[in-house]
Amino acid sequence: MQTAPKLQIETARVEDDRTGLSIETLKRAFLDNLFYIQGKFPRLATQHDYYMALAYTVRDRLLQRWISTAATYTEQSSRTVAYLSAEFLMGPQLGNNLINLGIYDRVQQAIEELGLNLDTLLDQEEEPGLGNGGLGRLAACYLDSMATLEIPSLGYGIRYEFGIFKQGLQNGWQVEFTDKWLRLGNPWEIPRPDWAVQVKLGGYTEAYLDANGHYRVRWIPRQVVKGVPYDTPILGYQINTCNTLRLWSAQAPESFDFEAFNSGDYLGAVQEKISSENLSKVLYPNDNVSQGKQLRLAQQIFFVSCSLQDMIRILLRQKLPLSEFSQKFTVQLNDTHPAIAVAELMRLLVDEHGIAWDQAWDITRNSFAYTNHTLMPEALERWPVEMFGQMLPRHLEIVYEINHHFLDEVRAKFPDDGDRIRRMSLIDESGERFVRMANLACVGSYAINGVAALHTELLQKDVLHDFYQLYPEKFNNKTNGVTPRRFMVLSNPRLTHLLNDTIGDSWVQHLDHLQKLETSVEDASFRQRWWEIKQANKHDLATYIQAHNGITVDPESLFDIQVKRIHEYKRQHLMVLHIITLYNRLKANPNLDITPRTFLFGGKAAPGYMMAKLIIKLITSVADVVNNDPAVGDRLKVVFLKNFNVKLAQHIYPAADLSEQVSMAGKEASGTGNMKFAMNGALTIGTLDGANIEIREEVGPENFFLFGLTAAEVKALKASSYNPWNYYQSNPELKEVIDRLKAGDFSGGNPDLFRPLIDSLLSWDNYLLFADYQSYIEAQEKVSQAYRDRDRWVRMSILNTARMGKFSSDRSIAEYAADIWQTPSVKIELTDNARLSR
Ligand code: Z57
Numbered sequence: 001m002q003t004a005p006k007l008q009i010e011t012a013r014v015e016d017d018r019t020g021l022s023i024e025t026l027k028r029a030f031l032d033n034l035f036y037i038q039g040k041f042p043r044l045a046t047q048h049d050y051y052m053a054l055a056y057t058v059r060d061r062l063l064q065r066w067i068s069t070a071a072t073y074t075e076q077s078s079r080t081v082a083y084l085s086a087e088f089l090m091g092p093q094l095g096n097n098l099i100n101l102g103i104y105d106r107v108q109q110a111i112e113e114l115g116l117n118l119d120t121l122l123d124q125e126e127e128p129g130l131g132n133g134g135l136g137r138l139a140a141c142y143l144d145s146m147a148t149l150e151i152p153s154l155g156y157g158i159r160y161e162f163g164i165f166k167q168g169l170q171n172g173w174q175v176e177f178t179d180k181w182l183r184l185g186n187p188w189e190i191p192r193p194d195w196a197v198q199v200k201l202g203g204y205t206e207a208y209l210d211a212n213g214h215y216r217v218r219w220i221p222r223q224v225v226k227g228v229p230y231d232t233p234i235l236g237y238q239i240n241t242c243n244t245l246r247l248w249s250a251q252a253p254e255s256f257d258f259e260a261f262n263s264g265d266y267l268g269a270v271q272e273k274i275s276s277e278n279l280s281k282v283l284y285p286n287d288n289v290s291q292g293k294q295l296r297l298a299q300q301i302f303f304v305s306c307s308l309q310d311m312i313r314i315l316l317r318q319k320l321p322l323s324e325f326s327q328k329f330t331v332q333l334n335d336t337h338p339a340i341a342v343a344e345l346m347r348l349l350v351d352e353h354g355i356a357w358d359q360a361w362d363i364t365r366n367s368f369a370y371t372n373h374t375l376m377p378e379a380l381e382r383w384p385v386e387m388f389g390q391m392l393p394r395h396l397e398i399v400y401e402i403n404h405h406f407l408d409e410v411r412a413k414f415p416d417d418g419d420r421i422r423r424m425s426l427i428d429e430s431g432e433r434f435v436r437m438a439n440l441a442c443v444g445s446y447a448i449n450g451v452a453a454l455h456t457e458l459l460q461k462d463v464l465h466d467f468y469q470l471y472p473e474k475f476n477n478k479t480n481g482v483t484p485r486r487f488m489v490l491s492n493p494r495l496t497h498l499l500n501d502t503i504g505d506s507w508v509q510h511l512d513h514l515q516k517l518e519t520s521v522e523d524a525s526f527r528q529r530w531w532e533i534k535q536a537n538k539h540d541l542a543t544y545i546q547a548h549n550g551i552t553v554d555p556e557s558l559f560d561i562q563v564k565r566i567h568e569y570k571r572q573h574l575m576v577l578h579i580i581t582l583y584n585r586l587k588a589n590p591n592l593d594i595t596p597r598t599f600l601f602g603g604k605a606a607p608g609y610m611m612a613k614l615i616i617k618l619i620t621s622v623a624d625v626v627n628n629d630p631a632v633g634d635r636l637k638v639v640f641l642k643n644f645n646v647k648l649a650q651h652i653y654p655a656a657d658l659s660e661q662v663s664m665a666g667k668e669a670s671g672t673g674n675m676k677f678a679m680n681g682a683l684t685i686g687t688l689d690g691a692n693i694e695i696r697e698e699v700g701p702e703n704f705f706l707f708g709l710t711a712a713e714v715k716a717l718k719a720s721s722y723n724p725w726n727y728y729q730s731n732p733e734l735k736e737v738i739d740r741l742k743a744g745d746f747s748g749g750n751p752d753l754f755r756p757l758i759d760s761l762l763s764w765d766n767y768l769l770f771a772d773y774q775s776y777i778e779a780q781e782k783v784s785q786a787y788r789d790r791d792r793w794v795r796m797s798i799l800n801t802a803r804m805g806k807f808s809s810d811r812s813i814a815e816y817a818a819d820i821w822q823t824p825s826v827k828i829e830l831t832d833n834a835r836l837s838r
Pocket of ligand 1: 451
């Protein structure tokens with residue numbers, strides 16, 4: 001403390017270099033970082049070194065805001081959202097931080113003056129792919145919006161050493177490579193070893209009487225794992241708020257090693273260390289599926305326990321009593337992956353902090369809110385009671401105790417209803433016994449939400465109907481949104497400039513201001529510029545395709561795109577049926593005047609999901625035939641873009657004419673790619689599923705290509721038993737598509753390759769492709785007609801963008817804050833950080 005005045009003097013110059021925003025200062029800081037952090041000079045430096053130097057330059061500016069933010073939250077003991085998620089699919093950080101800091105153009109100039117190219121540096125970044133798809137990317141968009149709306153928040157998750165695998169293609173099949181994203185270092189994170197915590201696993205429990213003669217339980221674990229937090233700053237858009245993403249990395253605790261060393265079991269000690277570190281080794285690569293693996297449960301308790309202990313540390317440091325946990329924090333559960341938190345908070349409060357059960361239960365129930373993200377039965381998490389008890393013996397007791405109280409509550413409201421009790425119990429006892437995590441989340445939360453209007457309705461009617469009857473007041477809808485900073489400003493600069501020229505730049509924070517574009521629809525020169533921008537973006541993507549796939553595509557053709565995880569319910573293969581239909585028409589009538597199309601696919605299949613991998617092989621096989629048939633010429637091209645990730649996504653949405661959102665109605669909870677496409681002026685062909693319904697409502701039915709059965713019709717058809725064979729027999733074009741596939745026309749004459757897929761389509765097909773085929777083909781004909789009338793198409797495109805205001809994640813987050821969290825926003829002044837050291 002005595003040294004503080006000296007510290008202040010020394011920081012005076014450093015501070016300017018580390019916080020200044022002038023081009024000269026940025027250049028000086030960049031070179032400083034190249035020398036003193038990378039230890040390189042220009043003759044030796046690689047592009048990656050330059051990227052790192054720039055990243056550290058930007059990080060310094062973030063840290064200045066981060067410190068001001070943390071100081072303010074601490075001073076004001078602000079109510080804070082803890083967003084618990086097993087996945088955060090962040091995507092590259094540098095560009096986004098430049099946008100949010102408002103220094104993109106200046107940095108571009110500084111970098112150019114140094115003889116370098118900003119795009120090349122941005123391209124160096126290995127993206128943190130710590131998520132599978134929609135759910136993980138939603139968490140990332142929500143962090144951006146919480147910071148932008150000045151809501152105090154902490155994202156809590158796992159610092160996977162290996163994120164989602166990298167996808168390669170070999171002979172048209174998906175192959176997986178480990179994602180070694182940390183290999184060259186991660187400039188955005190700061191380890192906080194001093195805030196490490198311990199997590200217990202395995203072992204047994206025993207009862208004892210404490211000093212006051214109270215009955216208590218202690219848990220003697222078999223293993224203890226240390227969780228070390230790594231913090232990443234999350235800056236809001238042109239605001240000083242800089243929140244934190246805190247990811248936990250698993251390590252073996254030193255004390256455990258020592259015991260083994262002393263007992264001479266050196267290899268045993270090393271083994272223990274390896275098994276501990278496995279907890280944060282790799283992201284499970286499944287989307288919308290739960291495998292029920294033991295290591296996955298260990299990951300869940302690991303990050304949940306670390307996070308709750310961290311919150312308790314923060315609470316106590318602010319000199320608040322534990323009874324105020326739920327006033328200080330609201331904990332959002334991103335699906336059931338963190339739902340074990342309900343039992344873990346009870347354990348921490350009761351066992352570790354001596355709070356009575358009833359009071360602990362009040363605190364717990366007032367702390368959690370649960371978001372459900374899926375209606376897919378195979379995604380609902382259930383843990384075998386046996387496995388659960390082995391790993392979490394104390395939690396199993398707590399779950400039983402919660403269940404005991406809960407079922408009493410159910411019986412009181414619904415007497416003599418044994419079926420209801422069996423359905424609602426936290427334990428599934430219909431066969432092998434399972435712990436039901438969705439039930440635990442519902443019982444332990446004060447709010448439950450779905451992610452689109454239809455989805456929430458189906459939760460209430462179907463999947464969570466019993467819970468809706470018991471707790472109707474807990475249920476609410478929060479339609480998803482996406483951040484326009486990353487998915488418009490950063491990824492579509494041409495469109496951003498046009499929008500700014502036309503309506504000013506307030507739309508970036510208030511996306512509904514895009515409405516102001518409606519009048520420009522009548523302006524022919526505006527329409528011309530709109531068209532040229534889309535063409536330029538398509539040209540860029542065509543260049544990428546040429547370089548990566550060696551396929552020449554025509555930027556004037558209609559870019560018809562489906563990018564998302566590969567899953568049967570999302571029906572990538574429905575788009576393939578359309579492609580083959582067009583191909584057959586061309587073969588039968590070579591001079592047919594069709595609208596030229598480029599079909600683009602991208603997406604990963606879970607490595608164990610054979611049917612999804614076969615769909616990829618189908619796409620690449622159809623591509624090989626169609627792209628190389630002289631009878632087709634340049635009229636149809638089919639491209640599978642490998643390794644679809646956030647970085648690639650940012651190149652794709654701005655270049656899309658048509659967005660394919662063709663899931664079977666009632667299966668896609670919301671979808672978020674649908675929003676990213678439409679914001680960038682793509683038109684949608686889609687079913688009445690998830691947020692498609694709300695997008696269509698907003699943009700107007702005349703600006704949306706609708707097809708297919710409704711969720712209610714799907715349900716009815718399934719109830720009356722679906723017979724694909726009838727569709728096949730009665731629809732000649734469909735029959736020809738299937739017959740060609742069967743004959744091996746797309747598999748080098750091999751009729752066996754696609755047999756599993758064809759058999760499924762023809763005999764039971766849970767996703768009713770044939771039932772929607774004709775309607776889809778007809779909608780696609782309307783698309784082709786509309787595209788031929790360029791003026792009409794551009795008008796529709798403009799109106800799509802103009803009417804997408806609702807789908808900003810700012811709107812979603814504002815609703816969460818108002819209806820669920822009750823978190824006031826907190827203004828952050830930029831403080832002179834040197835002052836904080838006094
Ligand atoms: C996942 O990406 C989603 C739901 C899940 O239960 C799991 Br596990 C992973 C997706 C839904 O499929 C999308 O429809 C939704 O838009 C997204 O979560 C975000 O809510």
